[in-house]
Structure formats: C-alpha cells, structure tokens
Amino acid sequence: MAGRQRQSRRRAAGRVLLPALLLGLCCRAAAERIRYAIPEELGRGSLVGPLARDLGLSPAELPARKLRVATAAERQLKYFSVSAGSGELYVSERLDREEMCGEAASCSVSFEALVQNPLNVFHVEVAIQDVNDNSPVFSKAALDLEIGEWIPPGARFPLEMAEDADVGSNSLLTYQLTSHPSFTLAMIEGPDGSKQPELVLESALDREKQSSFQLVLTAVDGGDPPRSGTAQLCINVTDANDNAPVFAQDRYRASLREDAPPGSTVLHVSASDADAGTNARITYGFGKTPAKVLQKFVVDAESGTVTLQEALDFEETRGYTLLVEAKDGGGLVAHCKVEVEVLDVNDNAPEITVLSVSSPVAEDAPVGTVVALLNVIDRDAGENGQVSCELSGEAPLSLVASSSGGSYKVVTASALDREQAAEHRVTVVARDRGIPALSGRAALVLEVSDVNDNAPVFEEAAYSAYVAENNAAGAPVLRVRARDADAGANGRVSYWLAGGSAGAAPYVSVEARSGAVYAQRSFDYEQCREFAVAVRAQDGGAPARSSTATVRVFVLDRNDNAPRVLWPAAGAGAAGPAPFEVVPRSAEAGYLVAKVVAVDADAGRNAWLSYELVQAPEPALFRVGLHSGEVRTARAVSERDAAKQRLVAVVKDHGQPALSATATLHVVLAESLQEALPELSERAAGADSPAELQFYLVLALALLSALFLLSVALAVLARLRRAGPPAVLRCLGAQRFSVAGAAFPADFCEGTLPYSYNLCVAPGRAVAEAAWLPPPPPLPSLAAEELLGGEPCGKRSPSSSAGAGEPPAEPDAPQVCEPARSRSSPSAGRSRRASRPGFSAAAGHGERSSGCPGGKERAGDPPCSASSQAAAALPALPKAARSASPQGFSRRPSFE
Numbered sequence: 001m002a003g004r005q006r007q008s009r010r011r012a013a014g015r016v017l018l019p020a021l022l023l024g025l026c027c028r029a030a031a032e033r034i035r036y037a038i039p040e041e042l043g044r045g046s047l048v049g050p051l052a053r054d055l056g057l058s059p060a061e062l063p064a065r066k067l068r069v070a071t072a073a074e075r076q077l078k079y080f081s082v083s084a085g086s087g088e089l090y091v092s093e094r095l096d097r098e099e100m101c102g103e104a105a106s107c108s109v110s111f112e113a114l115v116q117n118p119l120n121v122f123h124v125e126v127a128i129q130d131v132n133d134n135s136p137v138f139s140k141a142a143l144d145l146e147i148g149e150w151i152p153p154g155a156r157f158p159l160e161m162a163e164d165a166d167v168g169s170n171s172l173l174t175y176q177l178t179s180h181p182s183f184t185l186a187m188i189e190g191p192d193g194s195k196q197p198e199l200v201l202e203s204a205l206d207r208e209k210q211s212s213f214q215l216v217l218t219a220v221d222g223g224d225p226p227r228s229g230t231a232q233l234c235i236n237v238t239d240a241n242d243n244a245p246v247f248a249q250d251r252y253r254a255s256l257r258e259d260a261p262p263g264s265t266v267l268h269v270s271a272s273d274a275d276a277g278t279n280a281r282i283t284y285g286f287g288k289t290p291a292k293v294l295q296k297f298v299v300d301a302e303s304g305t306v307t308l309q310e311a312l313d314f315e316e317t318r319g320y321t322l323l324v325e326a327k328d329g330g331g332l333v334a335h336c337k338v339e340v341e342v343l344d345v346n347d348n349a350p351e352i353t354v355l356s357v358s359s360p361v362a363e364d365a366p367v368g369t370v371v372a373l374l375n376v377i378d379r380d381a382g383e384n385g386q387v388s389c390e391l392s393g394e395a396p397l398s399l400v401a402s403s404s405g406g407s408y409k410v411v412t413a414s415a416l417d418r419e420q421a422a423e424h425r426v427t428v429v430a431r432d433r434g435i436p437a438l439s440g441r442a443a444l445v446l447e448v449s450d451v452n453d454n455a456p457v458f459e460e461a462a463y464s465a466y467v468a469e470n471n472a473a474g475a476p477v478l479r480v481r482a483r484d485a486d487a488g489a490n491g492r493v494s495y496w497l498a499g500g501s502a503g504a505a506p507y508v509s510v511e512a513r514s515g516a517v518y519a520q521r522s523f524d525y526e527q528c529r530e531f532a533v534a535v536r537a538q539d540g541g542a543p544a545r546s547s548t549a550t551v552r553v554f555v556l557d558r559n560d561n562a563p564r565v566l567w568p569a570a571g572a573g574a575a576g577p578a579p580f581e582v583v584p585r586s587a588e589a590g591y592l593v594a595k596v597v598a599v600d601a602d603a604g605r606n607a608w609l610s611y612e613l614v615q616a617p618e619p620a621l622f623r624v625g626l627h628s629g630e631v632r633t634a635r636a637v638s639e640r641d642a643a644k645q646r647l648v649a650v651v652k653d654h655g656q657p658a659l660s661a662t663a664t665l666h667v668v669l670a671e672s673l674q675e676a677l678p679e680l681s682e683r684a685a686g687a688d689s690p691a692e693l694q695f696y697l698v699l700a701l702a703l704l705s706a707l708f709l710l711s712v713a714l715a716v717l718a719r720l721r722r723a724g725p726p727a728v729l730r731c732l733g734a735q736r737f738s739v740a741g742a743a744f745p746a747d748f749c750e751g752t753l754p755y756s757y758n759l760c761v762a763p764g765r766a767v768a769e770a771a772w773l774p775p776p777p778p779l780p781s782l783a784a785e786e787l788l789g790g791e792p793c794g795k796r797s798p799s800s801s802a803g804a805g806e807p808p809a810e811p812d813a814p815q816v817c818e819p820a821r822s823r824s825s826p827s828a829g830r831s832r833r834a835s836r837p838g839f840s841a842a843a844g845h846g847e848r849s850s851g852c853p854g855g856k857e858r859a860g861d862p863p864c865s866a867s868s869q870a871a872a873a874l875p876a877l878p879k880a881a882r883s884a885s886p887q888g889f890s891r892r893p894s895f896e
Contacts, residue, residue, distance in 0.1 A: 052087020
C-alpha cells in the first residue's frame with residue numbers, strides 16, 4: 001500500500017513538474033523582471049530556467065558579464081544558484097511551500113540577477129506551486145460526542161474539521177462517515193468555502209437499547225491522487241438535556257495591535273442555556289484550534305474572556321481565527337468563531353543593502369554615470385512599509401529609483417571635480433512613512449580620479465621686485481610661484497620666460513623648477529628705471545596647460561651721481577667774462593641777490609639738494625637758502641662793505657655718502673650800473689682789447705642817442721594824445737612790446753630741480769661791461785619781465801604770493817605773471833626779479849618808476865613810461881657782441 005502511494009506521488013509530481021518547467025522556459029518577463037514557476041519539493045540541482053538566455057546573454061558573454069544572484073533577504077538566496085558556465089538557474093535546497101509561505105494562497109521567492117560590464121540588475125521571481133504532499137489530519141484520533149436520548153431525529157451535531165497544510169484544490173476537504181441507520185453526515189459550506197461536517201440524527205436513540213456507537217469519520221482532500229485522514233467518532237447516549245447553549249453571535253471580530261503586551265484582553269464571548277441547574281451551567285473553551293494559536297490566546301472557562309498570552313508579530317501572522325465552544329452541564333455544546341485581526345505597527349526600520357559600487361570614478365565622467373546599486377526593503381505593511389530614499393551629505397550624486405520598487409541606482413548628478421573633493425562620502429537614508437517614522441542608513445564612499453583640467457595659477461597676477469642699481473650679475477631678484485590643483489604629473493609645474501618689454505629679456509633669467517628669477521647683468525638706474533618680463537608656468541599633463549604672469553622689476557637708485565651746478569656756470573671765466581650780480585648799496589636785509597641752480601641725476605633722497613655758503617669776504621652780509629639756493633642779503637648793505645664780493649656755495653645731496661659740488665658767484669655792490677662800471681672796467685681791463693673797447697663805446701653812444709630821440713617822440717605823442725589823438729595812436733601808449741629772439745635754457749629733466757625758473761636771454765652777443773655809458777637821468781627802471789615782453793597782470797595771481805623770507809612788494813607796484821613752480825620747490829611761488837645793470841634796485845624787488853613827465857600820471861591818460869621810450873629806441877641800436885657764458889645765463893644785459 002505504501003509503495004503504491006509513493007509511486008502515485010512520483011507520477012503526480014512528474015505531471016506537475018513538466019508543465020511548470022515548460023512554463024518557466026517560455027516565460028519571459030518585461031524589462032528588468034523575469035518570472036518562473038516551479039512545483040515545491042524539487043530536489044537540489046533541479047533546473048528552474050535558462051536565466052542567461054532569458055536575459056539575452058550568449059554563452060560567450062557569460063565570463064565577462066559575471067552573472068550572479070543577490071538579494072537583501074539571505075534566507076531566500078539559499079534556495080537558488082546560477083551556473084557560471086551555462087547561466088541556468090538551479091535549485092540549491094529543497095523547497096517546502098508550507099514551510100516557506102504557510103497558509104498563504106500564493107508563494108514566491110524574489111531576488112536580483114546582477115550582471116557586470118556594464119553593471120545592471122534584473123528582478124527574478126520564482127513562483128512555488130503547491131503539491132498535494134500533506135494528508136488531512138484531525139486534532140484528535142478519537143472524537144467524543146454525547147447525544148441525549150430525548151433529542152428528536154433531524155438534530156445536527158457539528159463535528160471537528162480536519163486540517164490540510166496544502167492550499168488551493170489540494171486543501172479542499174470532503175468527509176465520509178461509516179454507514180449506520182441512525183446517523184448520516186451532512187456538509188455545511190461556510191462563507192470562505194470551507195465545509196463543516198455535521199452529524200445528523202436520523203432516528204431517535206434509546207439508551208436502554210444501545211448506550212454508545214463507534215463510527216469512523218474520514219476526511220479526503222481534492223489532490224490528485226487524493227489524500228485522506230480518519231478519526232474515531234465515539235457517540236455516548238445520555239439522559240435528556242433538551243437545550244443546548246446558544247452564543248450571542250455566531251462570529252466575533254476583534255482588532256489587536258501587534259505591540260499589545262501579553263495579558264491584554266482581546267474580547268468577551270457570551271452564551272446562554274435555557275435549561276436549569278447543572279444543565280444550564282456553561283463552561284467555555286477552545287474547540288478545534290491550531291497549536292500555534294493556542295500558544296497566543298487563552299479563554300477563561302467561566303467568563304468567556306479571550307486574553308493574549310504571547311506577543312504578536314504582524315510580519316509573521318496578520319490574523320487568527322479561534323473556535324470557541326460553550327458546553328452546558330448536560331454536555332450540550334455550542335460553537336462560535338472569533339476572528340482576531342493583527343494591526344501593523346511601524347516596528348521595522350528599512351534595510352539597505354549595497355549590491356555594487358564602482359570606485360574610483362574619473363572626474364570627467366559624464367553626468368548620469370551609475371556608481372552604485374542599492375536594494376531597500378521594509379517588512380512592515382501599508383504606509384509603514386512605504387519607503388523613500390535620499391542622499392545625505394554634500395556630494396554631486398543623486399538616487400534614481402528602479403522601475404520595480406526596492407532598487408535604486410546612485411548616479412552622478414553633476415560634473416565631478418577632484419580638486420574640490422577627491423572623495424565623496426554620502427549616507428543613503430531610507431525612511432518609511434510610519435508614525436513615528438523609522439529610517440535605515442548605509443554609507444557610500446566614492447573616490448574621484450584626477451584629469452588634467454586645471455592650468456597652473458600664479459599666486460599673484462603681477463609681481464613687483466625692487467633691485468638696487470649696481471647689483472652683481474646673478475643676484476636673485478624674486479621668486480614666482482604657481483600652483484596647479486591637479487595631482488601627480490598633471491600638477492608638476494615648470495617655468496620659463498615668455499617675453500617682456502623691449503630689451504628686458506637679457507636682464508633676467510628664470511629657473512625652470514623653482515621659479516627663481518635672477519639678474520643677468522648689473523642694472524643702472526640712470527639708464528633703465530624699470531622693465532617687465534612675462535613668466536610662463538606649464539604643468540606636466542597631456543595636453544599641457546599653462547598660464548602667464550608679469551614680473552615688473554623696479555631699479556632703485558644709489559647715490560652715484562654728484563650734483564651739477566647749472567647757474568652760475570662753472571668755468572665761465574676761462575671762456576669769457578664771468579657773470580656777476582649787481583646789488584644796490586641801499587638793499588635791505590632779505591634782498592634777492594641770485595639763485596644757485598643745480599640738478600642731480602639721482603632720484604629720491606639722493607637728489608634732495610641743500611645749499612651752504614662756504615666762502616665769502618663778508619660772511620655776515622650774505623646767506624643762502626638751505627633748500628632754495630637763493631642768495632640773499634643777511635643784513636643791510638653798508639658803505640664799509642667791499643664793492644666786489646666773491647661767494648662760493650657748496651651744493652650737497654642727501655645720499656649716503658653725500659656728494660657735493662661748488663658754485664662761485666661774483667657780486668658788485670653799487671646803486672646803479674654807472675657806479676659799477678669802474679669796478680667792471682677794472683675787471684675787464686686785462687680781458688678786452690682797445691679795439692673792442694672802442695667798439696663798445698661807439699655802440700653805447702648810438703644807443704643813448706636812440707633813447708633820447710625816443711624820449712622826444714614819446715613826449716610829443718603824449719601832448720598830442722591829450723589833445724584827442726586818433727584811436728590808432730592810442731596803442732602806442734600801451735606797455736605791450738617784446739624783445740625779439742628771447743631764448744630759454746635747456747629743460748633739465750633727468751634730475752630733480754628744487755625750483756623751476758624761466759630764464760630768458762637774448763640770442764645776440766652781450767655787450768662788454770666797459771662799453772656801457774651812463775644812461776640819461778630821466779631813464780626809468782623797468783622790470784625784467786616787462787622788458788622781455790610779458791604782459792602785466794591786472795591783479796596778483798594766487799600763485800604769485802611772496803615766499804617765506806622774501807620781502808613783499810609794495811602795494812602800488814604792478815605785478816608780473818610768475819613762471820611755473822617746481823613741484824618740489826618750497827619757495828616756487830617767489831617771483832624771479834631780474835637784477836640787470838641799468839635798472840634800479842627797486843626793479844629788483846618788482847618795482848618800477850613812473851616814467852611820466854614830472855614823475856606823475858594824469859588822470860584819464862594812459863600809463864606812460866620812459867621805459868617804453870627806451871624800448872622803442874632799442875631796435876635802432878647795432879647788435880651787441882654775444883655773451884661768452886656757455887649756458888647763456890650771464891647777468892650782463894644784452895639786447896638786439
């Protein structure tokens with residue numbers, strides 16, 4: 001008998017296995033999902049399906065693609081394996097559907113199939129089909145039933161139901177009862193399709209004839225071949241108890257949270273009995289109930305209270321069905337069903353499994369590159385099991401959910417930059433929607449490999465270096481430094497000269513590895529004060545990247561040039577008569593005698609000049625301005641002072657050490673040129689020949705005659721103008737005349753002039769001192785500026801204020817326009833007054849006499865001056881001999 005049953009089971013398994021295998025081979029899932037169906041109880045090594053072929057992989061691709069299976073639930077992964085050579089899916093362990101899924105209507109195992117190069121994931125689902133491998137089983141081998149003899153025919157008595165661990169048609173049960181004239185078996189179908197067996201009393205019982213009956217109850221399932229189980233039904237006939245207990249409800253329902261503590265009350269059941277006495281005394285208990293349910297619940301026999309005695313787990317069992325019976329004292333029993341629904345509680349955090357990570361990733365990887373695969377599951381249900389994932393941390397990564405829930409791809413969301421971050425650490429956070437929400441975390445580390453995408457960057461866009469002149473060749477100038485954010489050879493920087501200002505390349509060189517710039521030659525501040533070169537920095541990448549910085553070198557001055565005196569010119573006595581200054585004996589203290597003009601080719605403090613009087617016949621008579629170089633009288637000139645004075649001034653710069661030069665100045669003390677002529681004649685006696693002296697005398701006589709005729713003409717014109725002269729003749733009274741051919745000395749710009757003066761000299765040769773004759777008495781004095789053609793200023797210019805130490809001009813004296821001031825001159829505002837022979841001492845201070853007849857001007861008349869008469873007579877004179885001074889700064893008057 002047992003052998004026939006095993007053979008029938010093998011034939012049944014074969015009949016079920018063949019369609020299942022054919023279904024698995026022909027079943028191709030949609031994109032990223034493969035489904036197979038196999039029967040349970042397959043042995044180890046049984047073929048599930050050609051997984052590689054269903055994934056579109058050829059046998060040649062399998063070694064490179066590395067097909068394997070993976071899942072977050074390791075207990076499911078043990079059931080299947082994939083062949084590395086053929087790519088076929090096999091069973092690794094015997095499958096028992098009842099053990100894996102229990103009473104669930106459907107049972108399946110899900111896992112992921114991973115392939116590499118490129119990385120991808122496919123979801124595989126294997127459905128486990130039920131096989132009729134379990135027979136119906138009664139909880140007791142013998143069922144006891146008591147029936148009162150007073151019970152009329154037609155009464156029904158519910159019998160215990162058998163249990164079958166199979167599902168579907170394999171678990172559908174039918175019942176059979178041994179034949180007996182007093183009893184038949186009836187089937188009551190419940191709402192869920194189950195069939196409840198009931199014993200039907202066909203004829204009245206008589207305890208005195210037969211007090212008990214022995215029947216066999218057989219349960220048969222719907223499998224092919226069917227399986228069956230039996231129980232012995234023992235019927236005892238009792239005395240009359242004609243009312244059985246009745247429950248208030250045939251079906252009770254209750255809900256209980258899975259976190260309810262043991263001892264919690266589930267519900268109360270209640271039954272009533274119309275009998276009295278012991279026949280009405282009801283006790284409660286569980287009827288036919290599975291053992292695992294009896295472990296969870298207990299019912300109080302007296303009160304009917306159902307209590308929880310063991311913790312629940314929604315993930316294990318989502319609901320329980322309890323059969324509660326009520327028995328009276330006479331042995332009558334009533335049954336009711338209690339359905340307990342287990343409510344889910346968010347007690348399971350999401351679980352994250354990192355399936356694969358691709359690291360390192362090149363920083364030029366395109367956006368959207370897959371760097372990791374994840375799988376996330378939550379064992380809770382409903383909103384408690386709905387999971388959302390996100391990345392925590394500053395990283396250019398993002399999560400992309402797969403088409404099937406639970407799988408995610410980590411992809412690059414933006415361009416990577418190794419220089420900003422060589423490594424990205426992020427945390428994948430999976431959070432469910434429960435209250436309170438639970439979360440799971442998994443750390444990901446992504447390394448970024450370098451690409452030469454950064455050019456060297458100089459620490460400064462432009463460098464400045466300061467080098468003192470007369471430096472040694474090969475002396476360091478400065479060091480440039482460029483940094484490259486790349487790594488390795490991509491960040492190794494070398495330097496070279498890329499160009500510069502004209503002629504700057506031979507001056508410096510740069511060391512390729514360190515960026516040090518060295519001088520190639522000695523610098524000269526007076527020849528080159530600054531130059532610029534371009535330095536290029538290039539990395540060792542392929543292709544190489546480079547950048548350029550400008551290096552500007554400033555040459556610092558050293559005190560290697562002594563001051564040079566421009567006025568009075570040195571050595572003028574050798575080439576001709578030495579220049580001199582005429583100082584009236586009526587001069588007061590502070591009278592401007594002359595100005596020593598010097599320049600220094602150096603710069604800065606090396607060109608700051610100071611003046612000092614080192615030699616003078618009368619040391620107390622003259623003083624020189626420390627910074628201005630102006631020679632002034634220190635006191636009033638007295639009659640006791642010698643007529644001829646020779647002054648020697650020294651000019652020093654402020655360098656270390658200081659350099660100096662000397663200037664010699666000749667001064668004649670006389671009220672007018674006539675008084676100075678004897679002194680001048682004595683000086684020129686040894687220098688001028690008699691013929692030259694005679695020429696000068698004739699020239700002076702002609703000049704005096706011309707001046708006399710001019711004075712007469714001006715007097716006549718003045719009388720005519722008072723009588724109403726025409727407008728054409730009025731312009732003759734204006735003081736606008738010029739001396740032709742005024743010349744200016746060279747503009748010395750290579751050094752620092754403390755003061756700037758406009759020195760005007762005539763281009764013709766100066767007349768010797770001995771050739772001048774005393775001028776006529778009415779000849780007025782005239783300012784040098786007016787004589788050279790300058791326009792008189794109507795009012796004092798803001799820049800014409802008298803400097804410190806200079807006596808102010810008289811309020812009535814007309815002011816002349818001043819020359820431009822030097823920026824470094826502290827007394828540039830002082831006007832330079834010409835002190836020439838033939839002019840009064842008052843002219844040296846900016847004053848001039850009226851020149852009008854009688855020494856007064858009449859109201860309404862234009863200003864008149866004897867100077868204008870003299871100027872009108874000047875063109876009639878012959879040209880004088882040119883001055884022998886090399887610089888043209890002779891103080892002798894020379895006109896054409």
